[in-house]
Amino acid sequence: MPVEKYFLGANSYSGFFSLMDRLQEPGRLLFILKGGPGSGKSSFMRRLTKQLGDPSAELILCSGDPDSLDGVIFPSLGFAAADGTAPHVLEPVYAGVSAVYADLSRFCDWYSLRRREKEIRLLSDDYRAHYSLAYAALSRAGLKSPRRALSAEERKAAENIASEMTGQEPGAASPAKERFLSALTCRGALTMPPAEGGGRTVLLEGDGDFASAVISAAAERLGGTLCRDPLRPERAMQLISPGLTIAAKSHFFPFPKSGAETVFLPVPRAPEPETELLEAAAELEKAKRSHDELEVLYNPFTDFDEVYDAADLLAARMRAQALTSGGK
Secondary structure, three states: OOOEEEEOEEEEOOEEEEOHHHHOOOOOEEEEEEOOOOOOHHHHHHHHHHHHOOOOOEEEEOOOOOOOEEEEEEOOOOEEEEEOOOOOOOOOOOEOOOEEEEEHHHHEOHHHHHHHHHHHHHHHHHHHHHHHHHHHHHHHHHHHOOOOOOOHHHHHHHHHHHHHHHOOOOOOOOOOEEEEOEEEEOOEEEEOOOOOOOOEEEEEEOOHHHHHHHHHHHHHHHOOEEEEOOOOOOOEEEEEEOOEEEEEOOOOOOOOOOOOEEEEOOOOOOOOOHHHHHHHHHHHHHHHHHHHHHHHHHHHHEOHHHHHHHHHHHHHHHHHHHHHOOOO
């Protein structure tokens, strides 16, 4: 089974939007990683993934830089790890039960690092400035793409399309888990290939709010993974379920799967504000360059051998705990 890759954060019209709180669900222990840039958070999570070799693992990509990780979930072992620093700050809901801290800053020689204070301050301020410019562009894009309220007749039509498409009635499946399959990143608009293989793929051609109503109604019938629109997180954009994948068609976020059939909705799709979106992506790219330079400054002061040893120890403990409790 392919490793699932999703986002739990989004650079939206209204700023950063996070679903990271979904990681603290009953029956799962979350390790909240704290530490500055270059302190080994992403390296820690990749090491965990490699050591455990869990085929059910789910990688949570960073919405700003998809080459970096925001989190990793191990469903069969009942635990997860995630970056708990800004902008997706995480704190335990039930300390020691739903989540615990893992402080990676203890592996950094902070006393020596202070010799680079001036450079770190300049790069950190530059990084934040580019994010501010990106969100300003996104805000302008949002003004050009207002949300449309559906009429009662349109909501009924969306329900009928979902019933016809799925062959099911509402409540026929367990609630869908929520993720983002798409994100506006430093590499531009990105949609990850869905891990679920085979089955029917349907693209909805038409108004995004109407498509959202169809996809949400389908999720009530099929369950699976309901993926939100990264620009307007209140809207659904894709549904990934066994045997059927449904996605709202978008020129800016093309769906990366061939052989899809198109269903034309009764309301046409509005133009996407691509100029502002491209401007935002360009600022995110500049922010990544500043962040990369920050990591270059921090890395020499981080003991990565200690980071990897800590990841190995956690992997061993979680595997032993799963075996003791009868897990896989």
